[in-house]
Amino acid sequence: MKRISSFRRQRIAGPILVVAALFTIATAFGVASALPNAQLTITSGTSTLVSEGKAIFLRSCSSCHGLNAEGGGIAPSLIGVGSAAVDFQVGTGRMPLADMSQQAMQKKPLYNPQETAALAAYISSLAPGPASVINESLSYERDGNAAQGGTLFRTNCAMCHNFAGQGGALTNGKYAPSLMGVDPKYVYEAMVTGPQSMPKFTNATISTQEKLDIIKWLQAANHEQNLGGASLGRVGPVTEGLLGWVLGLGLLIGAAAWLAMKAK
Amino acid sequence: MKTSQKVAGAAANYVDERTGAAKWLKKNLTKVFPDHWSFMLGEICLYSFIILLLTGTFLTFWFDPSQREVVYHGSYLPLSGIHMSAAYDSTLHLSFDVRGGLLMRQIHHWAALIFMSAIVAHLFRVFFTGAYRKPREFNWLIGVGLLTFGIVEGFLGYSLPDDLLSGTGIRIAEAILQAIPVVGSYLAFFAFGGPFPGTAFIPRIFIVHVLLLPGLFLALITIHLMLVWYQKHTQYPGPGRTEKNVVGYPLMPVYMAKAGGFFFVVFGVTAFLGAVASINPIWLYGPYTPGQISAGSQPDWYMGWLDGLVRAAPPLETHAFGHTISWNILIPGLIIPGILFTGMALYPFIESWISGDKREHHLLDRPRNAPNRTALGVTAITFILISLLNGGNDIIATHFHLTINGIMWFTRIGLFTIPPIAFVITKRICLSLQRADRDLVLHGRETGRLVMMPNGEMLEVHEPISDAQKWTLTQHQTPGALPAPLPASATVGIKGKIRARLNRANAVQIPAPTLSDLKELGEAHH
Numbered sequence: 034m035k036r037i038s039s040f041r042r043q044r045i046a047g048p049i050l051v052v053a054a055l056f057t058i059a060t061a062f063g064v065a066s067a068l069p070n071a072q073l074t075i076t077s078g079t080s081t082l083v084s085e086g087k088a089i090f091l092r093s094c095s096s097c098h099g100l101n102a103e104g105g106g107i108a109p110s111l112i113g114v115g116s117a118a119v120d121f122q123v124g125t126g127r128m129p130l131a132d133m134s135q136q137a138m139q140k141k142p143l144y145n146p147q148e149t150a151a152l153a154a155y156i157s158s159l160a161p162g163p164a165s166v167i168n169e170s171l172s173y174e175r176d177g178n179a180a181q182g183g184t185l186f187r188t189n190c191a192m193c194h195n196f197a198g199q200g201g202a203l204t205n206g207k208y209a210p211s212l213m214g215v216d217p218k219y220v221y222e223a224m225v226t227g228p229q230s231m232p233k234f235t236n237a238t239i240s241t242q243e244k245l246d247i248i249k250w251l252q253a254a255n256h257e258q259n260l261g262g263a264s265l266g267r268v269g270p271v272t273e274g275l276l277g278w279v280l281g282l283g284l285l286i287g288a289a290a291w292l293a294m295k296a297k
Numbered sequence: 298m299k300t301s302q303k304v305a306g307a308a309a310n311y312v313d314e315r316t317g318a319a320k321w322l323k324k325n326l327t328k329v330f331p332d333h334w335s336f337m338l339g340e341i342c343l344y345s346f347i348i349l350l351l352t353g354t355f356l357t358f359w360f361d362p363s364q365r366e367v368v369y370h371g372s373y374l375p376l377s378g379i380h381m382s383a384a385y386d387s388t389l390h391l392s393f394d395v396r397g398g399l400l401m402r403q404i405h406h407w408a409a410l411i412f413m414s415a416i417v418a419h420l421f422r423v424f425f426t427g428a429y430r431k432p433r434e435f436n437w438l439i440g441v442g443l444l445t446f447g448i449v450e451g452f453l454g455y456s457l458p459d460d461l462l463s464g465t466g467i468r469i470a471e472a473i474l475q476a477i478p479v480v481g482s483y484l485a486f487f488a489f490g491g492p493f494p495g496t497a498f499i500p501r502i503f504i505v506h507v508l509l510l511p512g513l514f515l516a517l518i519t520i521h522l523m524l525v526w527y528q529k530h531t532q533y534p535g536p537g538r539t540e541k542n543v544v545g546y547p548l549m550p551v552y553m554a555k556a557g558g559f560f561f562v563v564f565g566v567t568a569f570l571g572a573v574a575s576i577n578p579i580w581l582y583g584p585y586t587p588g589q590i591s592a593g594s595q596p597d598w599y600m601g602w603l604d605g606l607v608r609a610a611p612p613l614e615t616h617a618f619g620h621t622i623s624w625n626i627l628i629p630g631l632i633i634p635g636i637l638f639t640g641m642a643l644y645p646f647i648e649s650w651i652s653g654d655k656r657e658h659h660l661l662d663r664p665r666n667a668p669n670r671t672a673l674g675v676t677a678i679t680f681i682l683i684s685l686l687n688g689g690n691d692i693i694a695t696h697f698h699l700t701i702n703g704i705m706w707f708t709r710i711g712l713f714t715i716p717p718i719a720f721v722i723t724k725r726i727c728l729s730l731q732r733a734d735r736d737l738v739l740h741g742r743e744t745g746r747l748v749m750m751p752n753g754e755m756l757e758v759h760e761p762i763s764d765a766q767k768w769t770l771t772q773h774q775t776p777g778a779l780p781a782p783l784p785a786s787a788t789v790g791i792k793g794k795i796r797a798r799l800n801r802a803n804a805v806q807i808p809a810p811t812l813s814d815l816k817e818l819g820e821a822h823h
């Protein structure tokens with residue numbers, strides 16, 4: 034909300050709000066029919082946004098993705114990736130890519146929400162693809178089932194992101210990041226677009242309803258209190274073993290040495 | 298005399314006249330125990346074992362060792378309505394709906410970790426001081442047995458709740474069983490009573506975990522302690538301590554009071570950890586389903602080195618006579634541990650074969666005075682540590698921004714190169730420490746005070762160390778040289794040559810200063 038109110042004060046807010054409203058209505062429509070999976074394609078009526086997006090694209094993305102987003106030697110084509118991919122990649126600060134290392138790192142986003150929206154509008158004007166969503170349009174609170182989501186998460190995601198969403202290592206220095214504190218909309222968009230080494234989860238593998246279940250479970254895991262004491266990072270027995278040796282046996286050896294000294 | 302005292306005296310007399318207990322008690326209660334903090338490591342094992350028995354008994358009241366499928370309706374909402382085994386369901390119930398249940402579970406698991414680390418620390422103490430030498434070889438063997446069964450007991454214990462993490466571990470154990478050539482798949486089929494995971498495994502390991510192995514532990518620990526009692530405890534060298542006496546405190550009251558107090562310290566530390574630090578949060582792992590697996594699945598640390606070895610193994614398989622031999626599991630999962638544990642068990646006998654030393658030893662070695670043994674121990678520890686690191690490779694990779702492949706290659710190369718380097722370095726450090734000891738005895742302690750001689754020469758004042766200290770630093774005997782060089786008949790043939798070579802390596806020592814050294818030096822000074 035805070036972000037929105039500061040956003041409203043800006044001069045260009047007028048047109049943007051119109052677009053945002055359009056987005057909201059469109060997505061709200063989608064949710065009403067239980068589908069943020071509606072392939073939302075922005076064509077007419079948003080041409081200013083598209084051309085604004087194109088301008089940004091030419092400036093900062095085309096060097097890698099090609100002048101018409103057709104892809105180049107180093108970066109894939111963006112035709113048909115949809116606004117969801119752009120919103121996820123730019124919104125989490127992964128794009129524009131800073132260095133060609135193992136994996137696009139999350140950074141502070143370079144573009145503000147409306148520039149991101151413009152880029153997204155431009156890319157989705159090229160060809161239809163999965164649509165971006167906003168947090169408010171994901172009715173996971175109402176429709177999600179956390180327990181079911183947990184099972185789905187353990188089946189589809191835990192092998193990379195760890196049982197509690199703490200993240201994990203993949204081969205060759207790649208890694209699946211921790212999912213703690215990730216906005217619901219980015220969880221959704223990550224699932225539909227499959228960034229980098231992550232597979233794409235189409236509705237055939239995980240239905241929209243199930244995606245909401247997963248998001249609900251992740252939100253619950255985020256806020257889960259540490260039952261049974263300090264959580265030790267929720268990474269399993271490695272930290273437990275370390276604590277057992279250092280604190281457990283350490284304290285006991287300390288006590289033994291102290292007793293032996295006392296006896297002298 | 299007060300009446301109460303009279304009654305007590307009469308009762309004691311009554312018992313004594315019929316059992317002769319007084320004589321027995323007098324003999325045993327005044328038995329002397331030497332005192333050193335490292336002698337309490339064995340006690341930590343013992344007390345954490347008792348804590349394991351007590352908390353474990355509590356857990357059995359609620360735990361249901363069954364793989365029957367149920368639907369969860371307990372108070373942990375994120376799992377509500379999920380299908381799971383009764384074992385997992387009852388562990389959740391125990392954690393969230395039984396008063397004190399979670400605390401007991403956590404104390405039990407922390408006590409298990411401390412039990413295992415105390416066993417290992419105790420083993421280090423026994424090894425590096427040479428306490429396993431004649432006549433204590435049997436106790437060493439029993440100890441190796443306790444360590445092995447401890448690892449198995451711990452593994453079975455954390456497999457009981459049938460959660461995703463432990464199920465993954467059982468799956469790996471099954472793979473190791475299956476890797477045994479020819480009979481492997483039958484063995485696995487037999488252990489699981491059918492194809493994996495089946496419904497027979499949890500009930501079976503439950504009986505092994507709560508009855509068979511604890512019974513075995515009780516028996517072995519009893520023999521272990523009876524032997525310590527009967528053979529008397531070893532002691533560190535020092536003035537007045539010989540191979541023939543024991544210097545320390547009488548069992549009653551000093552040792553008993555301390556030991557009793559120490560039990561409560563151990564209990565306090567395990568209870569503290571159980572109260573403040575979560576361990577094995579099975580509700581986060583979810584119930585076991587063969588189709589699921591989590592990133593960063595790890596066993597407890599005492600299995601972690603095995604897992605690390607398995608992870609480091611390159612994929613190697615041969616097909617012969619219709620059987621597949623998975624070397625990548627067989628070698629790290631069975632052959633290497635087999636060699637390590639057999640070597641450990643036989644070590645006292647190997648050492649005495651090399652040195653030709655068949656005497657009894659009741660005075661402990663200072664580790665530096667047995668450079669080969671100390672270096673060998675450090676070598677083995679280095680090997681295990683590198684494997685252990687690789688067992689946690691995924692956690693280490695994400696937390697220290699390294700790559701799994703990098704860690705794996707470090708492990709593959711390091712397992713063969715670093716332990717020998719550790720051997721050489723340790724041996725050198727031991728010899729340097731011996732040299733330092735020799736200097737200390739001959740020249741005394743450096744005081745840092747400088748004096749100027751009349752001729753302008755600056756000299757540092759050395760303060761002679763006490764006679765007691767001198768005794769401690771010079772009492773040891775050079776191991777390889779004793780008793781005398783090997784007889785010529787022992788060095789023929791290949792076996793004899795190897796023995797002679799090892800004997801020579803073992804004999805490398807800085808000679809401890811002798812009385813004549815000291816005298817010579819004294820004459821030079823004056």
Ligand code: HEM
Pocket residue numbers: 335336337338339340342343346416417419420423428429433436437438439440441442443444518521522525529530531532
């Ligand atoms: C369940 C695990 C174990 C328990 C409860 C246990 C208990 C003890 C206790 C209380 C002592 C006397 C105090 C001491 O020297 O620390 C002792 C001595 C000894 N232990 Fe253990 N121990 C265990 C495992 C082991 C292991 C794994 C080894 C070696 C492989 C070992 C080898 C020995 C030896 C050789 C002695 C005689 C030491 C001496 O007299 O200096 N024990 N044990």
